[in-house]
Amino acid sequence: WRQTRDNYFFHREYSELRMFDQSGRIRHQVNTRVEVTPNQQLTLGASGMWRRDAYDAMFGLHNTMDWNVSFDSDYTPNDKWSVYTYYSFDQGLFDITSVAKSGTPFNTSNIWYSDTSAITNTFGAGTRYSFIPDRLILDLGYSFSLASQKISNSNLQTNPANPISASSYEWPSVHSDWHEVKVQLKYKVHKNLDFKAYYSAELYHLNDFAWDNLHPYMAGQTTDNSTQYLWLDSRYKDYIAHVFGIALKYVF
Numbered sequence: 001w002r003q004t005r006d007n008y009f010f011h012r013e014y015s016e017l018r019m020f021d022q023s024g025r026i027r028h029q030v031n032t033r034v035e036v037t038p039n040q041q042l043t044l045g046a047s048g049m050w051r052r053d054a055y056d057a058m059f060g061l062h063n064t065m066d067w068n069v070s071f072d073s074d075y076t077p078n079d080k081w082s083v084y085t086y087y088s089f090d091q092g093l094f095d096i097t098s099v100a101k102s103g104t105p106f107n108t109s110n111i112w113y114s115d116t117s118a119i120t121n122t123f124g125a126g127t128r129y130s131f132i133p134d135r136l137i138l139d140l141g142y143s144f145s146l147a148s149q150k151i152s153n154s155n156l157q158t159n160p161a162n163p164i165s166a167s168s169y170e171w172p173s174v175h176s177d178w179h180e181v182k183v184q185l186k187y188k189v190h191k192n193l194d195f196k197a198y199y200s201a202e203l204y205h206l207n208d209f210a211w212d213n214l215h216p217y218m219a220g221q222t223t224d225n226s227t228q229y230l231w232l233d234s235r236y237k238d239y240i241a242h243v244f245g246i247a248l249k250y251v252f
Contacts, residue, residue: 023057064094111156139184149174194249
């Protein structure tokens, strides 16, 4: 007996699900960079990128679009001192179609869509000072990043007379901020040998509904029998990190 596509579609499952992990992709990408030097001491720059990927699968990832713009400057008033600044804006958009398997006939109402928008703003500034030209150099830098993500979910169709097992719900937004301070001192011991000492401090804060309420042991805090679960608390979370280091570099 030969199984037709329509019969397979309505009485068993989507034929497209048999290729859930396969897809073709078409990519379009544009990059640009502009630099202006008003004088010997100052350089201004701007760059941009736009990229779009289109997938031909019925389920899974359908489209992604990423774009960013950035601006930077470098000011060097003399041979010993220089200052730089930069800013960038990044946005990523993508949509996913998914489905929950159901009994026969296949319930098309169990299809749902997820549209995601992720935005990141990054700022930075730093300076370099040469106490002894080409021998003893100090680098200082600060970076700040602010990110947010919004995921919107919706069903293909909703019909109260046809209950579904894959109802979509709106999710709260996710926010994070990150700070970093860097200090580096470099000394040329010999024409072939460099010594470097550095320190960096990072501060990260995350507000994520998926992780905020997790604890190692959550008995009685969930609707199911959570006494059977042990959450090892391996998750993203706020942190403060301090890194110290020294290095020697020898060039043969």
